[in-house]
Amino acid sequence: MTAKPWLKQYDAGVPAAMNYPAVPVTAFLEEAARTYGERDALVYRDQAVIFHTLEQLTERLACGLVRWGLRKGDVVGLLMPNWPQFVISFFAVLRAGGVAAAINPAYKARELEFQLKDSGAVMVIAQMEAYELLQSVRDKTQVRTIALTGGEDGVRLGEWLRGRAQPPAELPALQTGDVWLGAWAAEGVPVSLPAVGPEDAAIFQYSGGTTGVPKAAIGLHRNLAANTLQFRAWLSGLKDGQETALLAIPLYHVYGMVVGMCVSLRLGARMVLQPDPRDLNEILRLIQTYQPAFYPGVPAMYAALNQHPDVISGKVGLRSIRACISGSAPLLREVQERFEALSGAKLMEGYGLSEAPTATHCNPMFGEKRPGSIGLPLPDVDCRLVSLEDSTREVGAGEIGELTLRGPQVMAGYHGMAEETALVLRDGWLFTGDIARMDGDGYFYLVDRKKDLIKVGGLQVWPREVEEVLAEHPAVSEAAAAGVPHPMRGEVVKAWVVLRAGAAASAEELREWCEQRLASFKTPVEIAFRERLPRTLVGKLLRRELVREHLEAADQKV
Structure with missing residues (x-):
């Protein structure tokens, strides 16, 4: 254009x-520490960490990662919610020359195993609650070291710098080679960190x-x-x-x-x-x-x-x-x-x-x-x-x-x-x-x-167009549409609808609503009602999950 x-x-x-500038993304943390050193960088559970401390913790953990065998280009999985340890671990991995592969903490064993295997992760920094799950899949991966942390650890970050960080009482028994995250940061022995440049990989997303x-x-x-x-x-x-x-x-x-x-x-x-x-x-x-x-x-x-x-x-x-x-x-x-x-x-x-x-x-x-x-x-x-x-x-x-x-x-x-x-x-x-x-x-x-395009007898239907029409109905809170198999037309449109609290509408009423506003081939052949629609944690509609449920239900009827 x-x-x-x-x-x-x-x-x-x-x-x-x-x-x-031709710098790694970690340069932003170093610049912030120089410019705003005494200003609060992180607040978690009403406890604050200043920029200078954040940079120190990051460098200390980066050194710990190198001591524990991380080499430039190695992948480290990050498995935790929005804790200070995520921020510290992310930049520490990058400072140590590693590649951060962030993982949804809600993942089950199958999803976790796939991502660890596919990324080739050799280390994981994770919330303590995930240790049993990680242990169940690690033999099928290249993971050799797991570092654990907990929500309370984020409140006590200052203890890491003072070398007084003690493992939490609820820390599970660890396999040889695994550690508590605070141990890496607390050791404080400086090592030589690798040179990292703008062309190096930072994340696997x-x-x-x-x-x-x-x-x-x-x-x-x-x-x-x-x-x-x-x-x-x-x-x-x-x-x-x-x-x-x-x-x-x-x-x-x-x-x-x-x-x-x-x-x-x-x-x-x-x-x-x-x-x-x-x-x-x-x-x-x-x-x-x-x-x-x-x-x-x-x-x-x-x-x-x-x-x-x-x-x-x-x-x-x-x-x-x-x-x-x-x-x-x-x-x-x-x-x-x-x-x-x-x-x-x-x-x-x-x-x-x-x-x-x-x-x-x-x-x-x-x-x-x-x-x-x-x-x-x-x-x-x-x-x-x-x-x-x-x-x-x-x-x-x-x-x-x-x-x-x-x-x-x-x-x-x-x-x-x-x-x-x-x-x-x-x-x-x-x-x-x-x-x-x-x-x-x-x-x-x-x-x-493009992959959600519905082809009804060769005619194109965009799910979002159907969803927007349904969402205009006064009784509808939200809607999803997707293509489901049909023996004659290849695919037809099916819709899943969540009604507003206290509202009522029949499938036939909603079909008539669509027929008045959409071409006939775009009108849903079937409308199902649900209490909620499946979405990712960041709000993306999972149409494929709805289609999968439809196909499973159809198989059971056969």
């Missing part, structure tokens, strides 16, 4: 292009990609550093060294890792960590106590605050919040408008993916935020839409096509998957698998996922 109409929509002071098969996107140090700087420039209303960020979005997800943790670090912001994003009462307490200005999240988090009785009554105010990034799922207009009215904040819908860790688009902080739009490409991000039938043909404004992009944050490829890498990285462009359109001013709108 030669013309870049989106540049005219940028907020004043946001550059079209930027300079990116697992993604379903365009094929739905889990794969590790390789994020280089320069990819993370570039995206951090892009988003820092985008948040032009925030001031370095003066802000507080509330981080309830999971740090093990690339969105929380980069837009939450790394951007906050670059800001020199105090990071208030909240392990459970669903604990609204604690989140409101943290807002009251620490007055955060930056609160990245997902739509469900903002919708929940909108509906909380203490917010509605005015008992708890949200007026400290000035900037919110919403990602991972569509942001409904009413949620955005209500939250902005309650808080006065700028709630900006954005877009990103693990293959470009993590963000590529966002609505402007002060400029027009168009409903339903993922916003504008960030500085130095170029975008084009290509025909779904011919990927060499670019389509124009207003037309639907596959979103392709290039920029300094685009991954190096998929770990150990050359063929899959070649499918998505072509001639310098990342093929996202997302179907989108661009309006004449350069705002982008997601239509759907």
